[in-house]
Amino acid sequence: MTDESDDTTEDRELLSDRIRNALADEIAAGKLEAGAALDEQQLADRFGASRTPVREALRQLAANGLVEVRARRGVVVARMTPERIMDMFETVAEIEAMCVRLATYRMTPLERSHLIELHDSSEAIVKKGDFDAYDTFNRAFHEAIYHATHNSFLAEQAIAIHNRLMAFRRAQLQQEQRLDRSRAEHEAIMQAIAEGDGELASRRMRAHMLNAATALRRFIEANKLA
Amino acid sequence: MTDESDDTTEDRELLSDRIRNALADEIAAGKLEAGAALDEQQLADRFGASRTPVREALRQLAANGLVEVRARRGVVVARMTPERIMDMFETVAEIEAMCVRLATYRMTPLERSHLIELHDSSEAIVKKGDFDAYDTFNRAFHEAIYHATHNSFLAEQAIAIHNRLMAFRRAQLQQEQRLDRSRAEHEAIMQAIAEGDGELASRRMRAHMLNAATALRRFIEANKLA
DNA sequence: AGGCTGCTTTGTGTATGCAAAAGCAAAGCC
DNA sequence: GGCTTTGCTTTTGCATACACAAAGCAGCCT
Numbered sequence: 001m002t003d004e005s006d007d008t009t010e011d012r013e014l015l016s017d018r019i020r021n022a023l024a025d026e027i028a029a030g031k032l033e034a035g036a037a038l039d040e041q042q043l044a045d046r047f048g049a050s051r052t053p054v055r056e057a058l059r060q061l062a063a064n065g066l067v068e069v070r071a072r073r074g075v076v077v078a079r080m081t082p083e084r085i086m087d088m089f090e091t092v093a094e095i096e097a098m099c100v101r102l103a104t105y106r107m108t109p110l111e112r113s114h115l116i117e118l119h120d121s122s123e124a125i126v127k128k129g130d131f132d133a134y135d136t137f138n139r140a141f142h143e144a145i146y147h148a149t150h151n152s153f154l155a156e157q158a159i160a161i162h163n164r165l166m167a168f169r170r171a172q173l174q175q176e177q178r179l180d181r182s183r184a185e186h187e188a189i190m191q192a193i194a195e196g197d198g199e200l201a202s203r204r205m206r207a208h209m210l211n212a213a214t215a216l217r218r219f220i221e222a223n224k225l226a
Numbered sequence: 227m228t229d230e231s232d233d234t235t236e237d238r239e240l241l242s243d244r245i246r247n248a249l250a251d252e253i254a255a256g257k258l259e260a261g262a263a264l265d266e267q268q269l270a271d272r273f274g275a276s277r278t279p280v281r282e283a284l285r286q287l288a289a290n291g292l293v294e295v296r297a298r299r300g301v302v303v304a305r306m307t308p309e310r311i312m313d314m315f316e317t318v319a320e321i322e323a324m325c326v327r328l329a330t331y332r333m334t335p336l337e338r339s340h341l342i343e344l345h346d347s348s349e350a351i352v353k354k355g356d357f358d359a360y361d362t363f364n365r366a367f368h369e370a371i372y373h374a375t376h377n378s379f380l381a382e383q384a385i386a387i388h389n390r391l392m393a394f395r396r397a398q399l400q401q402e403q404r405l406d407r408s409r410a411e412h413e414a415i416m417q418a419i420a421e422g423d424g425e426l427a428s429r430r431m432r433a434h435m436l437n438a439a440t441a442l443r444r445f446i447e448a449n450k451l452a
Numbered sequence: 453a454g455g456c457t458g459c460t461t462t463g464t465g466t467a468t469g470c471a472a473a474a475g476c477a478a479a480g481c482c
Numbered sequence: 483g484g485c486t487t488t489g490c491t492t493t494t495g496c497a498t499a500c501a502c503a504a505a506g507c508a509g510c511c512t
Binding site for chain 1: 240281282285286289290291297310313314316317320321324328377378379380382383387
């Protein structure tokens with residue numbers, strides 16, 4: 001189980017991957033409006049590449065749901081309505097809740113110790129109010145829980161879906177006080193884990209994620225994004 | 227929410243899609259051994275096409291996790307160890323359990339009525355012992371539940387992951403008595419839904435899926451697949 | 453005048469060519 | 483004799499070229 005395959009140490013970045021990441025960032029950041037047509041030749045020119053890697057990037061984005069390909073009718077940025085974003089957050093919340101429940105029952109003492117260490121490290125970050133650092137920590141925290149489920153497939157799915165929402169989460173974190181509250185919620189989750197109460201940890205994780213979603217919705221409505 | 231779905235109404239089949247489906251079938255059926263190298267030129271020759279659509283097909287399969295692409299090192303059929311398949315089934319079981327819980331609390335009377343109708347229709351299929359028909363019904367049954375969550379994103383995710391395991395499920399269904407038991411388990415789930423007890427429905431759904439997984443594991447071990 | 457039809461244009465789908473990187477193997481060196 | 487290095491082969495990654503389908507437009511017919 002959990003064969004850790006993260007080959008994030010991969011060699012030189014492939015052109016198609018660079019284009020994919022660039023487009024993903026722009027879509028998530030709202031620079032590319034929903035429904036906007038993505039012309040392959042145009043993008044190829046913009047990235048100084050040919051259509052081939054652009055096509056691959058677009059297909060991968062389609063697999064991730066960020067764009068929609070209509071056969072012979074071009075690619076458009078997927079619609080990201082507030083409803084859809086809330087749906088996504090609810091889904092993530094449920095998956096995270098599921099993961100933490102399984103993780104509570106299955107994690108090894110070593111894993112628990114690492115998680116505690118990780119959680120402790122976030123205190124300093126919150127004090128500094130370093131959003132970027134907290135974002136990085138947050139990712140590590142949640143991924144540690146995924147892996148602690150000892151179900152590598154589930155962990156992969158959770159990471160994939162987490163990544164899809166990452167851009168939105170970053171926006172949400174910058175709401176005032178959200179860092180403090182986020183950490184406090186983590187604290188509550190950690191306590192439930194320590195008590196070995198997976199159901200409680202699960203409910204707290206769900207609440208944690210839904211709080212984040214609510215913060216994000218406020219952010220979106222305030223900024224008229226999406 | 228649940229914006230109407232899905233243009234599954236594909237127009238004329240694209241060559242790359244045909245290749246993707248063909249390869250997906252072969253991989254799921256075990257005709258292509260795990261770890262086997264998939265040479266682009268070779269496949270292109272086999273399908274009487276060029277490398278371009280083959281490449282696209284392989285990328286899509288990679289996105290679905292059926293193959294693994296190692297940059298500049300070729301594409302291989304993803305390893306499907308029994309452990310990994312069990313991980314996949316557990317994940318699906320948890321997601322299905324989550325879906326049925328949400329669905330129980332959110333489904334409209336109309337949706338509930340449709341689901342009951344659907345379930346009732348399976349009795350005749352089981353009597354005939356028609357595996358193919360039951361497979362089709364089963365898919366419809368579970369998808370009805372996904373949609374009843376009124377979370378279109380979650381429904382899409384569930385369908386996608388369900389599709390990934392579809393081939394394995396078909397194999398599992400052909401275990402003797404499995405049709406009967408499957409329907410009986412559906413019956414129990416339906417009852418919990420009727421009572422509005424989402425938690426109970428959830429637990430029963432999880433048990434249902436894990437039973438299927440166990441049946442599959444026996445099948446795999448018996449046939450020395452994967 | 454309005455709708456239909458055929459053409460044009462735009463852009464995707466597919467084919468092919470080229471170059472660079474990874475793997476392999478053999479030969480040379482210590 | 484073992485290890486390293488270098489060149490060769492294989493195969494991918496990217497570029498370019500071509501074909502065809504779909505949307506837009508204009509002219510014609512009704």
